[in-house]
Structures are given as C-alpha cells and as structure tokens.
Amino acid sequence: MLPELPTRAPDNDDSPSRNCRLARFRLDLGYDGTDYSGWAMQPGRRTVCGVLTDALSTVLRRPVALTVAGRTDAGVHAIGQVAHADLPADADTAWVVRRLARLLPPDVRVRAVTQVPDAFDARFSALRRHYRYRVATAAHGAEPLRARDTLSWPHPVDLDAVNAASAGLLGEHDFAAFCKRREGATTVRALQRLSWTRGPDGVVVAEVSADAFCHSMVRSLVGALLDVGRGRRAVDWPAGLLQRTERASDVAVAPAHGLTLVAVDYPPDDELAVRAEVTRRVRVPDAGTA
Known part of the structure; x- marks a missing residue:
C-alpha cells in the first residue's frame, strides 16, 4: 500500500504543501x-x-x-x-x-x-520537436486498434512525389501559408525533416521535425502534401506557397487524430540557459504548437 498524505497539514507543518524549497x-x-x-x-x-x-x-x-x-x-x-x-x-x-x-x-x-537544472525550460530550451503523421491508404481504412491515431485515406499516395515536394520545404522559411496566424506571432520556422515512408502494414508515415511549429503547421503541411501524393497538385506547388504572406485557403488541414508528438530534443545542461534566451528573442506565444 502506498503512503497517503495527510488530509490537512497542521499550521506549523513544513511539508511540501507549505513553505518548502x-x-x-x-x-x-x-x-x-x-x-x-x-x-x-x-x-x-x-x-x-x-x-x-x-x-x-x-x-x-x-x-x-x-x-x-x-x-x-x-x-x-x-x-x-x-x-x-x-x-x-x-x-x-x-x-x-x-x-x-x-x-x-x-x-x-x-x-x-x-x-533538472533551474535553467531548464520545457518550451524555450527545446532544440527541436519531432512529429509523426500516420495515413492508412487501404480501401478498408485504418486497423481498428490504430483507428484513433491513424487517418483513413483510401487514395493512392505517390511517395516519390510527396518526398520531392517535401524537399522543397526544408530549411528556414516563413510558413505563413501553412499556419493559423496569431497576433504578434512569427511564422518563420526552420523545417529540418519532412520525409515519407510506407511501412510493412501499408501505412504511410510522415516524419516531421523543426525547431518549433506554428499553429496547425504540421497538419497543413500534411494536407498539402497528400494532395500532391494523390495527383491533385503539382510537386512544386507546396514550395510555391512559401511566397505567400497569409494563410493559404486552398491548403487542406489534415485531421488531428493522425498526428503524434514523438520526441523533443534538448541541449546539454550547460547550454540550457543560452538556448532559452535565443529562443525567447525569436519566438512569441505560439512556439511549439502543431
């Protein structure tokens, strides 16, 4: 049996509920x-x-x-x-x-x-965030045990086309066309990875990594690239959207349930404070959303 904390701390108690360090x-x-x-x-x-x-x-x-x-x-x-x-x-x-x-x-x-050290900040100390988006292209849709984290998309996906289109989005750009803008928030991000593979089960998986993501950015990227994979858009169309300064209404936002945050990277302890300061200078309230 695990120990239980008292239901009420005495007035002179210095337990975790009161004046502790x-x-x-x-x-x-x-x-x-x-x-x-x-x-x-x-x-x-x-x-x-x-x-x-x-x-x-x-x-x-x-x-x-x-x-x-x-x-x-x-x-x-x-x-x-x-x-x-x-x-x-x-x-x-x-x-x-x-x-x-x-x-x-x-x-x-x-x-x-x-x-962790006092300088650790889960948000501002992060070097990059890694997301995964799962797409089941089979006619019957996602398997029942994965239906809550996998999009059922009964259409072909041309992996060569989506990977070629993804390559044009890598690097630091203004992703305004792919973001729901928030007042005072920058939409400039450094996209470090955007790659697509097909697993043994036939599920297509997009791996997406960046220093941070603006609101709905990952799902907008996936939505645009699925249109490329289906043959509805040209391979160079997603990269061309980077010239826009406002949200692109012709970009579909992929459903939320196919997206999972899989990891967050941080620097060594002695670099945490510097990383947080650098991030604060270039980020505003929505850094890190997907």
Missing part, C-alpha cells in the same frame, strides 16, 4: 488526445494540462503550474511530450509517478519525473 522538475509524458480539447487549459473543457495539473496539485497538496514543450491541438496525441514544473525539492519522484498512475485517467501517463 522548490526545484525544477521535468515530466516525460504521453497521452491519447482523442477526448481532449488540446493541451492548453480552457474554461469548461477537458484538456491534458487541466487533468494533469489537477492530479499533481492533489498529490503534492499545493498549486502546480506546468510549462510544456508543445501545446498540441485538440485530438493530437503525444508519446514524447515534455513539461516542467517547480515542485518541492525533496519530492520523492518515484512515489509521485506511482501516485499519478492511480489518479490520472488511462489516456494520460507520466512516465518519469526528474529533477
């Missing part, structure tokens, strides 16, 4: 985003951040604020999401993980809680 902790987590209105808290809506914050606050008997690497949209999943929070420095991290496993719903799991 805080330290920074990294949380590695995953979730099935199907039944969530995205990561970010929204009044009256079930969100990943809301569910996780409530559970952490209950476990630690104190308010907890989370900062996340990538604020995924409604319906988007994660297996490699990273967040940070300032928690009691003496927190038993293994115990916290076990308690969260009992409190959280089965569609959110925290795999590890690890103390």
Whole structure:
C-alpha cells in the first residue's frame, strides 16, 4: 500500500504543501488526445494540462503550474511530450509517478519525473520537436486498434512525389501559408525533416521535425502534401506557397487524430540557459504548437 498524505497539514507543518524549497522538475509524458480539447487549459473543457495539473496539485497538496514543450491541438496525441514544473525539492519522484498512475485517467501517463537544472525550460530550451503523421491508404481504412491515431485515406499516395515536394520545404522559411496566424506571432520556422515512408502494414508515415511549429503547421503541411501524393497538385506547388504572406485557403488541414508528438530534443545542461534566451528573442506565444 502506498503512503497517503495527510488530509490537512497542521499550521506549523513544513511539508511540501507549505513553505518548502522548490526545484525544477521535468515530466516525460504521453497521452491519447482523442477526448481532449488540446493541451492548453480552457474554461469548461477537458484538456491534458487541466487533468494533469489537477492530479499533481492533489498529490503534492499545493498549486502546480506546468510549462510544456508543445501545446498540441485538440485530438493530437503525444508519446514524447515534455513539461516542467517547480515542485518541492525533496519530492520523492518515484512515489509521485506511482501516485499519478492511480489518479490520472488511462489516456494520460507520466512516465518519469526528474529533477533538472533551474535553467531548464520545457518550451524555450527545446532544440527541436519531432512529429509523426500516420495515413492508412487501404480501401478498408485504418486497423481498428490504430483507428484513433491513424487517418483513413483510401487514395493512392505517390511517395516519390510527396518526398520531392517535401524537399522543397526544408530549411528556414516563413510558413505563413501553412499556419493559423496569431497576433504578434512569427511564422518563420526552420523545417529540418519532412520525409515519407510506407511501412510493412501499408501505412504511410510522415516524419516531421523543426525547431518549433506554428499553429496547425504540421497538419497543413500534411494536407498539402497528400494532395500532391494523390495527383491533385503539382510537386512544386507546396514550395510555391512559401511566397505567400497569409494563410493559404486552398491548403487542406489534415485531421488531428493522425498526428503524434514523438520526441523533443534538448541541449546539454550547460547550454540550457543560452538556448532559452535565443529562443525567447525569436519566438512569441505560439512556439511549439502543431
């Protein structure tokens, strides 16, 4: 039986619920985003951040604020999401993980809680984020056990065409045509990987990596490239959209459920502060969304 915290701390208590020293902790987590209105808290809506914050606050008997690497949209999943929070420095991290496993719903799991340097910032210290988009092209659609994370797309996908079109998007560009613009937010991003493969099960998988993503960027890229793969658009069409300075209405946004955040990369500990400062200079509130 796991130990339980007292229901009410005495007035002179110096336990984690009261005046204790805080330290920074990294949380590695995953979730099935199907039944969530995205990561970010929204009044009256079930969100990943809301569910996780409530559970952490209950476990630690104190308010907890989370900062996340990538604020995924409604319906988007994660297996490699990273967040940070300032928690009691003496927190038993293994115990916290076990308690969260009992409190959280089965569609959110925290795999590890690890103390990190104070300079660690899940959002601004990140070097790059990696996403995966799954597309089932079979006539019968996605297999039942993968239907929640795989788009059913009963059309042929020409991998040579989509990879050629993807190559024209690599590098640092203004991706305004592929982003839902937010006031004051830059749409310049450095796209480092955009490649398509077909697995043994016939599912087409797009691997997408960048320093950060603006709102709906990954799903817009996938939507545009699926049109290329289906033969409805020319190979050079997606790259040509980079000349636009506004959202392209002719770009379809691929459904959210095919997208998963798979990993976030960070520099060594002694480079965290510098990386965060550089990112803050060029990023504004929506950095990291997909």
